[in-house]
Amino acid sequence: MRNILITGTAGFIGFHLAQLLLTEGFRVHGYDGMTDYYDVTLKRCRHNILMQNQGFSATEALLEDRAHLETVFDVFRPDAVIHLAAQAGVRYSLENPRAYLDSNVIGTFNVMEAARRLEVRHLLIASTSSVYGANDEMPFLETEKADTQLTIYAATKKAAESMAHAYAHLWGMPTTMLRFFTVYGAWGRPDLALYKFVDAILDGRSIDIYNNGEMFRDFTYVEDLVRGIRLLVDAVPERPASKDAIVPGDSLSPVAPFRVVNIGNSNKVRLLDFINAIEDCLGKRAIRNYMPIQMGDVPATWADSELLQRLTGYRPQTDFRDGIARFVEWFRDYYGK
Secondary structure (H helix, E strand, C coil), rough: CCEEEEEECCHHHHHHHHHHHHHCCCCCEECCCCCCCCCHHHHHHHHHHHCCCCCCEEEEEECHHHHHHHHHHHHHCEEEEEEEECCCCCCCCHHHHHHHHHHHHHHHHHHHHHHHHHHEEEEEEEEEHHHHHCCCCCCCCCCCCCCCCCCCCCCCCHHHHHHHHHHHHHHCEEEEEEEEECEEECCCCCCCHHHHHHHHHCCEEEEEEHHHHHHCEEEHHHHHHHHHHHEEEEEEEECCHHHCCCCCCCCCCCCCCEEEEEEEECCEEHHHHHHHHHHHHHHCCCEECCCCCCCCCCCCECCHHHHHHHHHHHCCCCCHHHHHHHHHHHHHHHCCC
């Protein structure tokens, strides 16, 4: 598989994934709507860096523009598609839920239709740990039921998983759903906690700490995450001959070439410890504003990454302190702070 189409290449994860694939000699075409959910200048900076590689090309259009999307598929003829573009952000889904339906449901449907029509060899779609919702058995396993989503964002991602399973069953399209756990790192989104904390602390502004800091997250460094995605491109699911043929612990569907895979650091970190590490890295204390838990938030996430390791021989391992230091180095350089 040499031609890979990635949706969302001007985004945080898509940018890093495209960089990795380009260094390995793949031809990458990016598809990005350049929406103004956050600073478009940051998105354009990412794309400008990618454009310096002759193996990269890009289209600027919305996923909802089905005709434009299908034309791109027809011209580029991807072997694999990695669908990362989405309306992100748990909290923003409380303010503008329709944006999530348009992008995460309609947009994903259009990607699946285009991939089905061209019979791509592997379709990989970004999901989220938020689909585990009210589940409280941890670490989260892909084989657990995930039927209790707590936000529209999570619900649209679970809807995408359900649609993708139906397409894999009906059309035999090999599909892998990627459940991400609290991704952070250089070139991160301004709405992510690490970005907001570093920016506020350096400027002497207070930071909001929800649930009085009693939150736990499985922080996953972005370069670890995209390495996992890259390796999963080659782990193409196949429809099993029978239920008995599925290895215990594998989320492979008994009726479709479809699998769900967690990509997380498998290390539950207390939010207050994360903030302490940021302060140590910056050499400056935060002004802390402790607040109750926000609507739709879950107090903890924690990934079981055994399946990822079994399929690829790899699991994320960057310590959150090292990841924070790398982010701060990028942030200071990019903003001159």
